[in-house]
Amino acid sequence: MSYAYLFKYIIIGDTGVGKSCLLLQFTDKRFQPVHDLTIGVEFGARMITIDGRQIKLQIWDTAGQESFRSITRSYYRGAAGALLVYDITRRDTFNHLTTWLEDARQHSSSNMVIMLIGNKSDLEARREVKKEEGEAFAREHGLIFMETSAKTAANVEEAFINTAKEIYEKIQEGVFDINNEANGIKLGPQHSPASGGAGGNRPRQSSDGGGCC
Amino acid sequence: KDVVHVKVKKYAGYFNPESKSFAVDPHLTTFEDLQNILIQAFSLNGPFHMTYLCRDDVGDNVYLSMLTEWDLDAAFMTSSDPFLRLKLDAEPYKDGLMSKLPDWEKVESPNNFHSSLHIYSISSVNSILSLQQTPRSLSNSLGSAFNKLTVGLGYNHYVEEEAIFFPSKPPLDDAEFRSYLDEDGRLMKPEDLRLRVYHGGVTPALRKVVWRMLLNIFPIHLTGRERIAYMKRKTNEYEQLRAKWQARADLERVKQISNMIWKDVLRTDRSHKYYSGPDDNPHMVALMNILTTYALTHPKVSYCQGMSDLVSPILVVMNNEAQAYICFCGAMLRLKENFSRDGVAMSTKFKHLAMLTAHYDEDFFKYLQNLGADTMFFCYRWILLELKREFNFEDAITVLEASNMLVMWSSLPPQPPEHDLPLYDHVDTHCFSDLSTSNTSSPVENAPGFNSTTESEASIDCVGVIEYSACPENVLRLRKAPLSAKSSAGSPPKASDSFLTQESTHNLPPPEELGCGNPFLLFVCLTLLLDEREKLMATHCEYDDLVMHFDRLVRGHSPRKVLSKSMKLFAEYLRSE
Numbered sequence: 001m002s003y004a005y006l007f008k009y010i011i012i013g014d015t016g017v018g019k020s021c022l023l024l025q026f027t028d029k030r031f032q033p034v035h036d037l038t039i040g041v042e043f044g045a046r047m048i049t050i051d052g053r054q055i056k057l058q059i060w061d062t063a064g065q066e067s068f069r070s071i072t073r074s075y076y077r078g079a080a081g082a083l084l085v086y087d088i089t090r091r092d093t094f095n096h097l098t099t100w101l102e103d104a105r106q107h108s109s110s111n112m113v114i115m116l117i118g119n120k121s122d123l124e125a126r127r128e129v130k131k132e133e134g135e136a137f138a139r140e141h142g143l144i145f146m147e148t149s150a151k152t153a154a155n156v157e158e159a160f161i162n163t164a165k166e167i168y169e170k171i172q173e174g175v176f177d178i179n180n181e182a183n184g185i186k187l188g189p190q191h192s193p194a195s196g197g198a199g200g201n202r203p204r205q206s207s208d209g210g211g212c213c
Numbered sequence: 214k215d216v217v218h219v220k221v222k223k224y225a226g227y228f229n230p231e232s233k234s235f236a237v238d239p240h241l242t243t244f245e246d247l248q249n250i251l252i253q254a255f256s257l258n259g260p261f262h263m264t265y266l267c268r269d270d271v272g273d274n275v276y277l278s279m280l281t282e283w284d285l286d287a288a289f290m291t292s293s294d295p296f297l298r299l300k301l302d303a304e305p306y307k308d309g310l311m312s313k314l315p316d317w318e319k320v321e322s323p324n325n326f327h328s329s330l331h332i333y334s335i336s337s338v339n340s341i342l343s344l345q346q347t348p349r350s351l352s353n354s355l356g357s358a359f360n361k362l363t364v365g366l367g368y369n370h371y372v373e374e375e376a377i378f379f380p381s382k383p384p385l386d387d388a389e390f391r392s393y394l395d396e397d398g399r400l401m402k403p404e405d406l407r408l409r410v411y412h413g414g415v416t417p418a419l420r421k422v423v424w425r426m427l428l429n430i431f432p433i434h435l436t437g438r439e440r441i442a443y444m445k446r447k448t449n450e451y452e453q454l455r456a457k458w459q460a461r462a463d464l465e466r467v468k469q470i471s472n473m474i475w476k477d478v479l480r481t482d483r484s485h486k487y488y489s490g491p492d493d494n495p496h497m498v499a500l501m502n503i504l505t506t507y508a509l510t511h512p513k514v515s516y517c518q519g520m521s522d523l524v525s526p527i528l529v530v531m532n533n534e535a536q537a538y539i540c541f542c543g544a545m546l547r548l549k550e551n552f553s554r555d556g557v558a559m560s561t562k563f564k565h566l567a568m569l570t571a572h573y574d575e576d577f578f579k580y581l582q583n584l585g586a587d588t589m590f591f592c593y594r595w596i597l598l599e600l601k602r603e604f605n606f607e608d609a610i611t612v613l614e615a616s617n618m619l620v621m622w623s624s625l626p627p628q629p630p631e632h633d634l635p636l637y638d639h640v641d642t643h644c645f646s647d648l649s650t651s652n653t654s655s656p657v658e659n660a661p662g663f664n665s666t667t668e669s670e671a672s673i674d675c676v677g678v679i680e681y682s683a684c685p686e687n688v689l690r691l692r693k694a695p696l697s698a699k700s701s702a703g704s705p706p707k708a709s710d711s712f713l714t715q716e717s718t719h720n721l722p723p724p725e726e727l728g729c730g731n732p733f734l735l736f737v738c739l740t741l742l743l744d745e746r747e748k749l750m751a752t753h754c755e756y757d758d759l760v761m762h763f764d765r766l767v768r769g770h771s772p773r774k775v776l777s778k779s780m781k782l783f784a785e786y787l788r789s790e
Binding site for chain 2: 006015016034035036037038039040041042043044045058060063065068074
């Protein structure tokens with residue numbers, strides 16, 4: 001299938017916070033209460049539309065356990081967006097955010113858009129982390145924030161799509177060098193013939209061209 | 214031609230056609246031999262009519278009758294590569310079935326053949342070859358050779374056309390197993406037992422006993438009685454280890470580890486009936502106990518995700534927590550390096566798999582390179598879990614799934630512990646020493662033959678000390694190599710960033726180094742890759758498509774087919790060494 005851009009995402013966060021379930025809800029629109037333990041990295045992909053343009057999200061779902069970090073780190077490089085997930089019913093998963101964030105920032109491009117996600121918002125009765133705490137953390141570290149529920153699908157679409165919108169805006173503003181794949185963005189196959197030689201460093205031009213149709 | 218591969222489809226009335234394949238030596242096989250093979254292979258007891266596929270002058274594929282020695286010669290000469298295709302009508306006189314179904318077999322194009330497996334039963338070829346020397350016993354040898362063949366074939370009715378390489382023997386049963394033991398129940402030749410299991414698996418009832426042997430938990434030369442006593446003593450030892458941390462469940466470290474493990478146990482093989490149902494299923498509790506005990510008594514390894522997948526089938530087979538723990542300790546002597554944080558073992562395995570792929574299929578490897586997949590990281594789960602998740606594990610352990618692991622394990626040379634299998638590692642100061650010193654008569658001090666870490670580390674080194682070879686019958690041989698091999702095997706080369714050099718794809722590492730001591734695993738991985746190469750290369754795909762393609766195949770591979778092909782590749786590799 002053709003697309004204008006491909007954005008590479010990673011999903012990170014402690015084990016058991018619901019990373020794979022978020023991905024499954026986003027790509028398959030279903031919830032699987034017992035999901036296989038992720039070993040290493042698994043994948044998902046979905047096409048979305050922003051400003052009438054097809055964008056393929058390629059999502060790398062990483063294993064949460066620390067022992068896998070040596071391998072998951074190598075995946076940070078070349079990601080345009082990251083979903084950093086914690087579980088609102090487990091305080092420790094919130095406490096570990098700083099470590100995850102440091103890790104992500106250290107191993108990724110400085111332009112990577114990071115969305116902080118407090119998952120399992122359907123379990124209000126077992127909440128250990130207040131929404132305000134999440135918001136404060138996000139503000140302090142310059143992240144976008146959202147609470148989601150992979151079970152009820154609340155905010156799941158929004159989380160993935162808002163991240164994409166932010167990346168898209170950065171492309172339009174010329175912040176991302178889209179010809180460097182290490183940034184996690186790739187021009188789609190439909191781009192090259194349509195924009196005739198826009199392979200150069202002019203992302204804004206080519207996106208303007210697409211916008212007028 | 215020295216070998217002709219034959220594929221036969223038998224049609225009888227309106228039943229679905231039955232397919233079998235084998236190989237024969239065209240110089241030795243007479244028309245009568247071939248008829249005998251078919252009679253035995255399909256248990257025919259009436260007249261039958263044979264036709265063979267050949268290409269006529271115009272280049273069309275046609276089936277011609279095979280009625281005489283001349284026809285057979287012609288068939289051998291013109292047999293369409295890679296197979297001589299035969300059709301067999303077992304009810305030739307019943308109202309002209311063949312005429313009713315003019316189109317009843319679509320002739321596949323040679324391109325399709327290319328990707329299919331060329332598996333044949335070498336044992337039958339050898340048997341036929343051996344006839345040359347003893348022409349008088351011809352019919353007898355033929356009989357027994359084909360008995361073997363048909364037992365292998367008849368082993369399963371839905372046997373695939375390709376699947377003869379594995380199983381090349383029926384599953385090991387009690388009676389035959391006895392023949393590997395002396396009168397007191399000592400296992401006489403551990404290598405032979407492994408080879409036997411490698412070629413056919415074991416019957417489910419015997420699995421428990423044989424897994425314990427394959428997992429190297431017994432010191433050598435124990436009698437049957439001694440093994441029973443040993444298991445009792447070890448069970449007791451395990452229960453004491455477990456009781457210690459359970460008594461200190463309030464310790465922060467114990468709590469932390471057991472919580473972490475529980476979270477994963479909740480997500481391990483829950484679709485399997487053994488672990489299904491409510492979350493306090495006793496089998497899940499057993500799984501957690503095993504992993505927690507292991508983590509706390511092996512602080513250097515501790516717990517890592519993936520371990521629960523490894524314990525799970527062992528627990529299902531043993532159906533006993535303590536015994537499963539002991540077996541897990543045996544398995545982990547070899548597997549713990551995969552979980553080590555430095556990642557050396559894993560990266561060496563990735564590198565070796567890349568070398569193998571480049572060696573066996575340069576085009577496909579180039580294709581992977583273009584996708585940026587030549588690091589083989591996408592095979593992480595395969596290697597970490599020794600493919601446990603790639604095969605079906607539904608409804609009790611199916612014969613096939615179990616034999617998959619069994620076969621893998623049986624491809625490894627025996628490494629029995631010198632005295633006693635240690636059930637714990639050096640107990641670290643942090644949490645468990647505190648537990649163990651609280652009880653002076655702890656098994657830590659009392660365990661006979663326990664020499665702290667050094668012993669268990671020594672046995673790890675031993676894992677590398679192995680020697681493989683393929684003997685003429687295309688079967689695997691295992692040998693313990695002289696200790697001199699140890700140095701090279703013990704220190705795997707570091708994976709470098711510039712992944713493969715031209716030279717490295719030509720010269721594969723020797724079997725004692727390949728895959729850090731489990732070379733066969735890499736051949737199974739290679740088979741999984743090559744099985745999909747046509748499909749993948751035909752489509753325009755990107756790295757994630759590639760990985761998602763393999764993710765979708767989780768639990769979906771056919772072990773029989775995969776093992777057959779892997780064994781063939783492995784045997785070829787060993788022969789070339």
